[in-house]
Amino acid sequence: MAEIILASKSKVREEILINHNISCLVKPSNVDEDPIKYSLLKEGASPEIISKNLAELKANKVSNNIHDALVLGADSVIDLNGELISKPENRDEALNILKKLNGKKHSLISSVCISKNGSMIWNYTDKAFLTMKNFSDQDLKDYLKKISDEALYAYNVYQIEGEGRKLFTKIDGDENTVMGLPVKRIKNYLESYK
Numbered sequence: 001m002a003e004i005i006l007a008s009k010s011k012v013r014e015e016i017l018i019n020h021n022i023s024c025l026v027k028p029s030n031v032d033e034d035p036i037k038y039s040l041l042k043e044g045a046s047p048e049i050i051s052k053n054l055a056e057l058k059a060n061k062v063s064n065n066i067h068d069a070l071v072l073g074a075d076s077v078i079d080l081n082g083e084l085i086s087k088p089e090n091r092d093e094a095l096n097i098l099k100k101l102n103g104k105k106h107s108l109i110s111s112v113c114i115s116k117n118g119s120m121i122w123n124y125t126d127k128a129f130l131t132m133k134n135f136s137d138q139d140l141k142d143y144l145k146k147i148s149d150e151a152l153y154a155y156n157v158y159q160i161e162g163e164g165r166k167l168f169t170k171i172d173g174d175e176n177t178v179m180g181l182p183v184k185r186i187k188n189y190l191e192s193y194k
Contacts, residue, residue: 001190004114007062007073012161016181022190027066029058029073037086047079051111052125059115070121070193073113076180078157079127080106087153094144095137097157098167103134105170110177112186122189126182128173135167143167 001022006014009028017024033054040050052075059073078085080100088094108130113123135143143163144152151159158164160171160178176183 001187002070002193004190005062005066005069005071007058007071010074010180012179013074013181016176016179016183017186020183020187022183022187024072027062027071029061031058031061033075033086037084041084046082047077047084048109048111048125048127050084051075051077051109052113052123055111055113056115056120056123059113060118060120063115064118067117069116070190071115072186073115074110074181076108076110078106078108080104085157088157089153091144091152094152094157095140098135098140098143099137101132101157102140103132105129105131108173108178110180110182112182114186114189124182124185124189126174126177126185128171128175128177130168130172130178131170132167133169 003023006017006024006026007029014024014026036054037050040053054075055073059071063071085097088097107127109125109127111125113120115121146163147159158167160175171178174182
Protein backbone atom coordinates (compact mmCIF):
# COMPACT_ATOMS: atom_id res chain seq x y z
CA MET A 1 0.00 0.00 0.00
CA ALA A 2 1.23 3.49 -0.86
CA GLU A 3 2.61 5.69 1.92
CA ILE A 4 0.85 9.00 2.40
CA ILE A 5 1.52 12.38 3.93
CA LEU A 6 -1.16 13.56 6.33
CA ALA A 7 -1.76 17.31 5.91
CA SER A 8 -3.16 17.62 9.43
CA LYS A 9 -1.91 18.08 12.96
CA SER A 10 -4.81 15.99 14.30
CA LYS A 11 -3.43 13.27 16.55
CA VAL A 12 -6.72 11.38 16.24
CA ARG A 13 -6.50 11.26 12.43
CA GLU A 14 -2.90 10.09 12.64
CA GLU A 15 -3.88 7.36 15.15
CA ILE A 16 -6.74 6.18 12.92
CA LEU A 17 -4.33 5.75 10.00
CA ILE A 18 -1.76 3.94 12.15
CA ASN A 19 -4.45 1.64 13.60
CA HIS A 20 -5.42 0.69 10.04
CA ASN A 21 -1.81 -0.03 9.02
CA ILE A 22 -1.55 3.00 6.77
CA SER A 23 1.96 4.39 6.87
CA CYS A 24 2.03 8.19 7.06
CA LEU A 25 4.23 11.20 7.59
CA VAL A 26 2.64 14.27 9.19
CA LYS A 27 3.02 17.68 7.56
CA PRO A 28 0.27 20.05 8.73
CA SER A 29 -1.10 22.41 6.08
CA ASN A 30 -1.60 25.31 8.54
CA VAL A 31 -4.43 26.64 6.37
CA ASP A 32 -6.33 29.51 8.00
CA GLU A 33 -9.84 28.05 7.64
CA ASP A 34 -11.96 30.94 8.91
CA PRO A 35 -11.61 33.36 5.93
CA ILE A 36 -12.31 30.49 3.53
CA LYS A 37 -15.39 29.36 5.48
CA TYR A 38 -16.64 32.95 5.65
CA SER A 39 -16.17 33.46 1.91
CA LEU A 40 -17.90 30.19 1.02
CA LEU A 41 -20.79 30.91 3.41
CA LYS A 42 -21.26 34.33 1.75
CA GLU A 43 -21.56 32.50 -1.58
CA GLY A 44 -24.25 30.25 -0.11
CA ALA A 45 -22.13 27.07 0.07
CA SER A 46 -23.52 24.18 2.10
CA PRO A 47 -21.58 22.73 5.05
CA GLU A 48 -20.75 19.71 2.85
CA ILE A 49 -19.24 21.89 0.10
CA ILE A 50 -17.23 23.82 2.70
CA SER A 51 -15.87 20.58 4.17
CA LYS A 52 -14.90 19.28 0.70
CA ASN A 53 -13.22 22.57 -0.25
CA LEU A 54 -11.18 22.73 2.94
CA ALA A 55 -10.02 19.11 2.64
CA GLU A 56 -8.89 19.75 -0.93
CA LEU A 57 -7.21 23.04 -0.08
CA LYS A 58 -5.20 21.42 2.74
CA ALA A 59 -4.10 18.48 0.58
CA ASN A 60 -3.19 20.69 -2.39
CA LYS A 61 -1.22 23.16 -0.27
CA VAL A 62 1.09 20.47 1.14
CA SER A 63 1.14 18.52 -2.14
CA ASN A 64 2.43 21.59 -4.03
CA ASN A 65 5.71 21.36 -2.12
CA ILE A 66 6.31 17.60 -2.18
CA HIS A 67 6.83 16.13 -5.64
CA ASP A 68 5.07 12.83 -6.48
CA ALA A 69 3.83 12.16 -2.95
CA LEU A 70 0.25 11.28 -2.03
CA VAL A 71 -1.04 13.89 0.40
CA LEU A 72 -4.20 13.38 2.45
CA GLY A 73 -6.20 16.42 3.52
CA ALA A 74 -9.25 16.16 5.77
CA ASP A 75 -11.92 18.38 7.21
CA SER A 76 -14.95 17.82 9.42
CA VAL A 77 -17.88 20.11 10.09
CA ILE A 78 -21.16 19.87 11.94
CA ASP A 79 -24.32 20.56 9.97
CA LEU A 80 -27.32 21.53 12.09
CA ASN A 81 -30.24 21.88 9.67
CA GLY A 82 -28.03 23.60 7.08
CA GLU A 83 -26.15 25.74 9.60
CA LEU A 84 -22.40 25.25 9.70
CA ILE A 85 -21.08 24.71 13.23
CA SER A 86 -17.32 25.24 13.42
CA LYS A 87 -14.80 24.30 16.07
CA PRO A 88 -15.08 26.53 19.14
CA GLU A 89 -12.47 29.22 19.79
CA ASN A 90 -12.99 29.09 23.56
CA ARG A 91 -15.00 27.34 26.27
CA ASP A 92 -17.88 29.84 26.14
CA GLU A 93 -18.29 29.11 22.43
CA ALA A 94 -18.11 25.38 23.15
CA LEU A 95 -20.92 25.70 25.67
CA ASN A 96 -23.04 27.69 23.21
CA ILE A 97 -22.50 25.04 20.52
CA LEU A 98 -23.53 22.27 22.92
CA LYS A 99 -26.65 24.27 23.85
CA LYS A 100 -27.51 24.58 20.13
CA LEU A 101 -27.10 20.82 19.58
CA ASN A 102 -28.88 19.91 22.84
CA GLY A 103 -31.75 17.48 22.23
CA LYS A 104 -31.37 17.70 18.43
CA LYS A 105 -30.21 15.54 15.56
CA HIS A 106 -27.35 16.85 13.46
CA SER A 107 -24.92 15.49 10.92
CA LEU A 108 -21.18 15.39 11.12
CA ILE A 109 -19.57 15.63 7.69
CA SER A 110 -16.03 14.38 7.14
CA SER A 111 -14.36 15.03 3.80
CA VAL A 112 -11.03 13.66 2.66
CA CYS A 113 -8.95 14.45 -0.39
CA ILE A 114 -5.80 12.90 -1.79
CA SER A 115 -3.65 15.19 -3.91
CA LYS A 116 -0.51 14.64 -5.92
CA ASN A 117 1.71 17.40 -7.33
CA GLY A 118 -0.71 20.09 -6.18
CA SER A 119 -3.91 18.62 -7.68
CA MET A 120 -6.69 16.47 -6.28
CA ILE A 121 -6.67 12.90 -7.59
CA TRP A 122 -9.37 11.44 -5.28
CA ASN A 123 -11.88 12.63 -2.73
CA TYR A 124 -14.67 11.24 -0.58
CA THR A 125 -17.21 12.69 1.82
CA ASP A 126 -19.11 10.75 4.46
CA LYS A 127 -21.84 11.75 6.91
CA ALA A 128 -22.80 10.42 10.30
CA PHE A 129 -25.99 11.41 12.08
CA LEU A 130 -25.95 12.03 15.81
CA THR A 131 -28.88 12.61 18.14
CA MET A 132 -27.97 14.41 21.32
CA LYS A 133 -29.74 13.79 24.62
CA ASN A 134 -31.48 16.63 26.45
CA PHE A 135 -29.23 18.15 29.09
CA SER A 136 -29.51 20.99 31.54
CA ASP A 137 -27.03 23.86 31.14
CA GLN A 138 -25.28 22.62 34.29
CA ASP A 139 -24.88 19.12 32.78
CA LEU A 140 -23.22 20.66 29.73
CA LYS A 141 -20.92 22.80 31.90
CA ASP A 142 -19.97 19.69 33.91
CA TYR A 143 -19.22 17.80 30.69
CA LEU A 144 -16.92 20.60 29.47
CA LYS A 145 -15.00 20.52 32.78
CA LYS A 146 -14.00 16.91 32.01
CA ILE A 147 -12.56 17.77 28.59
CA SER A 148 -9.01 19.08 28.13
CA ASP A 149 -8.46 22.19 26.00
CA GLU A 150 -6.55 20.14 23.41
CA ALA A 151 -9.40 17.65 23.05
CA LEU A 152 -12.08 20.30 23.06
CA TYR A 153 -10.62 22.38 20.26
CA ALA A 154 -9.66 19.39 18.15
CA TYR A 155 -12.88 17.39 18.16
CA ASN A 156 -15.73 19.68 17.15
CA VAL A 157 -16.89 20.04 20.79
CA TYR A 158 -17.47 16.37 21.56
CA GLN A 159 -14.90 13.65 21.89
CA ILE A 160 -16.80 10.62 20.64
CA GLU A 161 -14.04 8.17 21.58
CA GLY A 162 -14.14 9.43 25.17
CA GLU A 163 -16.59 11.38 27.31
CA GLY A 164 -18.54 12.61 24.29
CA ARG A 165 -20.21 9.25 23.66
CA LYS A 166 -22.38 9.87 26.74
CA LEU A 167 -23.92 12.93 25.07
CA PHE A 168 -25.85 10.95 22.47
CA THR A 169 -28.90 8.71 22.37
CA LYS A 170 -28.10 7.59 18.83
CA ILE A 171 -25.15 7.61 16.43
CA ASP A 172 -25.84 6.47 12.85
CA GLY A 173 -22.71 6.12 10.79
CA ASP A 174 -19.08 5.15 10.85
CA GLU A 175 -17.34 6.02 14.11
CA ASN A 176 -14.15 6.91 12.21
CA THR A 177 -16.16 9.45 10.22
CA VAL A 178 -17.31 11.02 13.48
CA MET A 179 -13.67 11.19 14.60
CA GLY A 180 -12.77 12.95 11.34
CA LEU A 181 -11.49 10.28 8.94
CA PRO A 182 -13.57 7.79 6.88
CA VAL A 183 -10.59 5.48 6.85
CA LYS A 184 -12.13 2.43 5.14
CA ARG A 185 -12.59 4.37 1.89
CA ILE A 186 -9.08 5.81 2.15
CA LYS A 187 -7.64 2.33 2.63
CA ASN A 188 -9.61 0.96 -0.34
CA TYR A 189 -8.29 3.75 -2.54
CA LEU A 190 -4.67 3.31 -1.40
CA GLU A 191 -4.85 -0.45 -1.94
CA SER A 192 -6.01 0.07 -5.53
CA TYR A 193 -3.56 2.93 -6.25
CA LYS A 194 -0.85 2.07 -8.75
